[in-house]
Amino acid sequence: MAKARQFVVLALRIATAAAAGVAAIVMATSHKTTTVFGVQVQAKFQYTPSFVFFVAANIVACAYSLLALLVPPASPAARHVLVADAVLGMVLTGAAAAAAAISALGKNGNSHAGWQPICGLVPTFCDHVTGALACGFVAVVLHLLVVLHSIYTMNS
Amino acid sequence: MAKARQFVVLALRIATAAAAGVAAIVMATSHKTTTVFGVQVQAKFQYTPSFVFFVAANIVACAYSLLALLVPPASPAARHVLVADAVLGMVLTGAAAAAAAISALGKNGNSHAGWQPICGLVPTFCDHVTGALACGFVAVVLHLLVVLHSIYTMNS
Numbered sequence: 001m002a003k004a005r006q007f008v009v010l011a012l013r014i015a016t017a018a019a020a021g022v023a024a025i026v027m028a029t030s031h032k033t034t035t036v037f038g039v040q041v042q043a044k045f046q047y048t049p050s051f052v053f054f055v056a057a058n059i060v061a062c063a064y065s066l067l068a069l070l071v072p073p074a075s076p077a078a079r080h081v082l083v084a085d086a087v088l089g090m091v092l093t094g095a096a097a098a099a100a101a102i103s104a105l106g107k108n109g110n111s112h113a114g115w116q117p118i119c120g121l122v123p124t125f126c127d128h129v130t131g132a133l134a135c136g137f138v139a140v141v142l143h144l145l146v147v148l149h150s151i152y153t154m155n156s
Numbered sequence: 157m158a159k160a161r162q163f164v165v166l167a168l169r170i171a172t173a174a175a176a177g178v179a180a181i182v183m184a185t186s187h188k189t190t191t192v193f194g195v196q197v198q199a200k201f202q203y204t205p206s207f208v209f210f211v212a213a214n215i216v217a218c219a220y221s222l223l224a225l226l227v228p229p230a231s232p233a234a235r236h237v238l239v240a241d242a243v244l245g246m247v248l249t250g251a252a253a254a255a256a257a258i259s260a261l262g263k264n265g266n267s268h269a270g271w272q273p274i275c276g277l278v279p280t281f282c283d284h285v286t287g288a289l290a291c292g293f294v295a296v297v298l299h300l301l302v303v304l305h306s307i308y309t310m311n312s
Binding site: 042043044047048049050079082083086087089090091093094095096097098099100101102104105106110112113114115116118140144147148151152154 | 204253
């Protein structure tokens with residue numbers, strides 16, 4: 001039973017690390033140069049603070065998920081790991097939500113604020129960002145499963 | 157000792173409910189009408205999906221924090237409450253982060269995307285939103301303290 005639990009956590013943490021790592025790489029490699037009315041327009045993730053935060057949070061989540069595997073599940077440090085898990089879950093969700101808010105603005109714009117959608121100009125950039133967000137939300141869900149598993153198996 | 161712990165959770169949950177409630181009310185009452193070059197411009201929180209999500213998440217957090225007080229800390233349901241706490245923490249952080257991303261865009265704009273800052277036109281609306289965000293982040297921190305307290309006191 002204990003072995004099975006350890007395997008579930010191992011699989012979930014590795015899957016979280018993979019999803020977060022892919023999310024960071026896909027977002028970090030999203031850049032596109034296009035020409036609009038003879039003017040060269042560049043779209044880069046570095047131009048949007050929320051996307052930079054997304055990359056940073058996912059790199060941290062990837063590294064942390066692998067490092068957390070070094071802590072034995074039944075050790076006294078397991079409780080501290082659960083605390084770190086809870087904090088990381090909040091940071092990771094915040095990063096994904098902020099990036100999703102800006103991504104939605106890029107797709108739909110906001111006519112009330114006079115912000116035009118830009119995905120028509122740089123569709124491949126937007127597709128890249130959407131792919132990164134999908135991986136980011138998969139990482140959030142997998143990390144949440146780690147947290148739930150830890151809560152239900154702690155001291156039991 | 158158990159009484160002291162119960163009091164800490166009680167105080168933290170009530171404070172979280174208050175901060176989240178104030179955040180929702182301040183955001184929900186943020187609207188401003190102004191005239192720019194003879195054209196009437198309206199700024200309302202309903203025009204921005206992230207602000208609507210922020211209001212909804214904070215209403216849920218306010219109601220949940222009060223309802224969670226009905227569950228005795230040492231009961232078998234305490235573990236389920238901790239799970240709900242962890243999920244709510246992630247949702248609340250996501251809502252605050254998404255609203256903060258859009259708020260920052262309203263203040264600074266994004267020249268690369270051609271999105272102009274709008275806070276110069278509707279400064280009181282932006283101040284209102286900033287106030288709501290401040291309360292929202294206070295609610296996030298207080299809720300995180302509830303989660304940490306629950307983790308460190310569970311089964312010990």
